[in-house]
Amino acid sequence: MLDQTDIRIMDELSKNSRITMKELGEKVHLTGQAASTRVAKLEDQGVIEGYTIKVNQEKLGYVVHAIIHIFTKNTNHQPYLSFLKKHDRYILNNYKVSGESCYLLECKLPSNEVLDEFLTNLSHYVGYKLSIVINRIG
């Protein structure tokens, strides 16, 4: 399905998705047009889901990075999910998981005060355990 050239294209685009097709072609020993055709195919196949940017959340004022283990109290999760939707500027990910907790919620927040308020509201809907990210490693 994907050959070595496709892998290298994905690799280069992961590093810099705004590279020109001409330059990308040079990196993988194709003409710009050939590279462009392959990229279009990867998009069609859904292997490339989209093009985006890496944002420095701290420079945007989000200095607290929290990972919250959610334990739902009852079978209806909708109130929790609605609560999240109302605070989606803070939400990075919400994973439904197997294991001890029901959800793993990843958040970015501007301060401990806002986190405090967020958790207070959150506790109306679900139980939780809090982890604060100190650093990203590797």
Add this chain to the structure above:
Amino acid sequence: MLDQTDIRIMDELSKNSRITMKELGEKVHLTGQAASTRVAKLEDQGVIEGYTIKVNQEKLGYVVHAIIHIFTKNTNHQPYLSFLKKHDRYILNNYKVSGESCYLLECKLPSNEVLDEFLTNLSHYVGYKLSIVINRIG
């Protein structure tokens, strides 16, 4: 530091980072050149850290998405970190966290068999608790 136009630019680039500067300009009511200048400034400030792609990991054969809570057995974490480096094709994130566990390790793996082997090796270095991601919600 960032005005409303900058925010909208970040928003548009998050949705599609391969948009032309001309088109981006139209979306935020600027000429292409003005948009281009603002984007360059956002890059210089480090607010935009880079341009990348969203990859469908499942279509690449990574069907298992695991989040592993790591409990280090002793004070020297280096063996664990070296182990990760050797398996970096499986690693999405490794966060040092406060809370119950020491690290939160996010992995993508091609199968339960590979996960099994990975965990077996992992357990030589650290203790862990496993969560499997069922779905991403919101």
Add this chain to the structure above:
DNA sequence: TCAACTCCTTTCACATTTCAAGTAAAAACG
């Protein structure tokens, strides 16, 4: 009022993308 600064626009030479046409090799088929 004037100078300096910021932010934007216009213009134009140059680079890139896109489209159509053509080639070569591999795969499919009788």
Add this chain to the structure above:
DNA sequence: CGTTTTTACTTGAAATGTGAAAGGAGTTGA
């Protein structure tokens, strides 16, 4: 085994986008 089809690529030309320079409008401060 020969023929057709398909796939992956290249080439060239037209359309489109980019980057640099020059300049205008609004703001700040002496």
